[in-house]
Amino acid sequence: MLSIIIIALLVNLLTETSESFTVVVPRDQIVAHVGSTVTLPCWISPPENAEVLELRWYRPDQFRKPVLLYQHGKIIQEESFRNRSSLTLHSDLSGGLKDGDVSLQLEKLRIQDEDSFRCYVSGESAFDSREVVLKVIALGSAPVLFPQPLDDGRVNISCKSSGWYPEPDVSWMSDERTVLRPGGVSRSRGADEMFSVHSWTAVSHSDAQLLSCSMSLKTGESREGRLNIQAIIFLDPSDSSDPWKAPFIILLICAVLGLVGLILYKYRHKLPGKKQTDQICEDGLTEKLIKEGDVNIEELRKHAVQITIDRERLHPGPSVSKDCKIVREALEYKPSGEGFPYELCAFGAQRFSSGRHYWEVDLVRPPNPSKEYWLIGVAKHGRFHSKDRSALTPSSGYWFLCSDGPNGFYTNSDPPVSLSLTPRPEQLGVLLDYDLGQLSFYSVKERKHVLTMSTRFTGSVAPMFNPGVGDLSPLIILDCPEPVESPVETPVESSQPLLSNSSALD
Structure with a gap:
């Protein structure tokens, strides 16, 4: 009788031992960007077939409202995570549920998803759980710097950026890598829970030549905007403080x-x-x-490249010539609404990920007048979704100068910068300096620098063109003539400030 009891106890002990397990998760918190897909790793040790177990992912104090519940081969999801949560593999070597991998995948992350998530696994006679901390961040737009002359001879530099989470730290620095004290910082939070930041500081011409404004997260990710102080024109007729x-x-x-x-x-x-x-x-x-203030077009043309329109990524609205050099709105095109037709964007077949590249666009075909509606710039490869102006931002991978008829000239920076160009350009030169992170525009016939946008490019970018609607003249991509060597070189300089608005795209 005693031997039977001992045998039963040993069998029961062996059974319990075979069914015991431990849930394992990473020690460090998981950091992911807004809109991305993230995996919260969790697995059973020693490996055991989890298909016959109950798996429950839930947030603090919400055991009965799990983010995801796997039970009897079926999955139940919380409403806010419906179609966004699933079981996944924590590594390429994982064998999935059969190997005890119960990792959770979350898609289209929101700021509201930031929380602690508990991985709970239970069997007939054993259970265990561990907590995974998810930190959600959003890298905002590249800071845009704007100068405003002060009465005491200094310049007030304003730095703005939006789309951050959590609140970023702001730092100012001169070209000598000297840290400057900001005059002030203000932050506001939108309905999307993201932060917009505005900082400012006052400097004099003798303080620095190049000024930078950086915004950074605790993770080390940052964006920087720069402004050439020496290039700021104080004789600005648009200065409302003293128009005379x-x-x-x-x-x-x-x-x-x-x-x-x-x-x-x-x-x-x-x-x-x-x-x-x-x-x-x-x-x-x-x-x-x-x-004074002119540029050497021949010097720019040393970097000339041949540009053609990519027919494979063409909206049905534009009409393109056989040589893929001339673009205008199609006869059957009907605008979807009022305002500039941003959906008519066409993109170059050429991609650039380093170096300097220059091309020219003709905006008049005599005897017709110069075009009043056009958009010219570059776009990040793979981001060709031109629907409206709100979608065409530097943070989304677009940088351009737009001529919108009576609405004048403006950039797509945030906020946009309006320009006064007289006379209206008949031929526009575009210089992409990928390595320096600059996109410059030139009025070729007047030999004038118009504008330089400063950013950080990542990945390849392609030229972007939009012919607008209603002009008699089309938009023509030119083949640049061979540069003529001049005995005296005039450096490519600018009397216009740099617009530091773009960005490193991620």
Whole structure:
């Protein structure tokens, strides 16, 4: 009798031992971006077939409302996680449920998903559970810097960015890597739970040449915007604080130059070597007035590339020529609504992921007038979903300059920057400097720099074109002529500030 009892106890002990297990999860928290897919690893040790067990993933104090419940071969999901949660493999070597892998996959992450998740596994005579912490983050848009002259001669630099979670840290730095103290920081939170940040600081021309504003998360991820302080034009006619200041100073400079020229002309006979000296003085002044702020188009054309429209990624609205160089709206196209037709975007067949690349676009076909509606820039490869303006942002992989008829010229930065271009460009040059993270626009016939957008490119980008609607002239991608070597090189410089709005796309 005693032997029977001992045998029964041993059998029962062996049975319990065979059914005991431990739930294993990572020690560190899991960090994932908003909108991404994440795996919360959880597995049974020693490995055991989990198909016959009950698996329950739930958040604190919500055992009876599990995110996902696996029971008797069926899966039940909480309403807020419906079609977003599933069981998955925690590694490529995993054998799945049969091997005891009960990891949870969450798709289309939201900020509200940030929480602790408990992995609970139970059998007939054993159960165990462990907690996995999920941290959700959102990397905001690249900071955009805007200068505003102050009465004391300094410049107030404003730095704005949106789409962050949690609140980012803000830091200012000069070109000498000197940390600057911000004048202030304000934060606001939108209905989507994400933060918008506005910081500002005041500097003088002697403080630095290049100023940067960085926003970063505790994870180490950050975005940076830069502004060339020395390139800021203080004689800005749009300065509402004193609309007569710029014209007055310009008139004063012209008067002084005129007076100097008059004096040189009047007393030219008293100067030694008068003929040669007169020619040098007069020509020198004339050359300076004409070429100040100009760019060397021949130098830009050394980086010229041939661009054609990619027919495979073409919206049915645009019409493209056989050589894929001319684009305009199709005759049968009907605008979907009022405003600029952003859906008419066409993209270049060429992709760039390094180096400098230059191309030119003709915006007039005589005798027709210059186009009033167009959009020209670059887009990240694979992000060709042009529906409306809200979808075409630097954080989404788009950078462009737009001409919207009576609404003027503007960029797609956040907020957009409006420009006054006179005369209206008839031929636009575009220089993509991938490595420096700059996209520059030039008015070719006027040999003028229009605008430079500063960002951080990741992955390959392609040229982007939109012909607009209603113009007689089409948008024509030109074959740049061979550059002509000049004995005196004029550096490619800009008297316009850099727009640091774009971004490293992730």
